[in-house]
Amino acid sequence: MNHPQSPETSNEPLAPGQRLPESERKELSPEAIAEIHAIMAKYPDKLAATLPALHIAQREFGFVSLSAMKAVAKAIGIPEGHVFGVATFYTMYQKAPVGKYHFSVCTNISCALRGAAQLLEKVCEKTGVRPGEGPSPDGMWSVEEVECLAGCGVAPCIQVNHDVYDELVDEQKLIDVMEACKRGEYRPWAQ
The missing domain is CATH 1.10.10 (Arc Repressor Mutant, subunit A)
Incomplete structure (x- = not known):
């Protein structure tokens, strides 16, 4: 068996x-x-x-x-x-522990055509976490690759906790969001 x-x-x-x-x-x-x-x-x-x-x-x-x-x-x-x-x-429910700030990166076709794979790599590089690995050792970050965040017309699209960023998302925007998280200007995942 x-x-x-x-x-x-x-x-x-x-x-x-x-x-x-x-x-x-x-x-x-x-x-x-x-x-x-x-x-x-x-x-x-x-x-x-x-x-x-x-x-x-x-x-x-x-x-x-x-x-x-x-x-x-x-x-x-x-x-x-x-x-x-x-x-x-439903994918909106996390079935495993996530970091205080959870990044979801859409890699579906619209986002893929506008650099989603590179954006996902930047998110992983900046957080030190790969998709599905769980939270970073300090519990601050987690990363997930997702299929669609409903921002196809303004791709690429990322979601940080419950907020979606879908227009002009580049490395600088990613850094800005992460710095805001570090300063406590962003609502943590479980709140």
């Missing part, structure tokens, strides 16, 4: 959620639960609160771990499988 892990490490295959990095935190704060319940009150179907509740969990946990997904399911009162399906479908 083929298993996702070699027989030396496991006799049983791991469920998809068990292959994700786990967070130290296991529960949502009472304030986060209250915020989720306030959001639920706005919708006729509580399932509609899943997306915003996952954003709250990501803010609290720093990323959407399996524990975060379970906590969201418990807070809303819905099946864990539903929350897992939503969280793993």
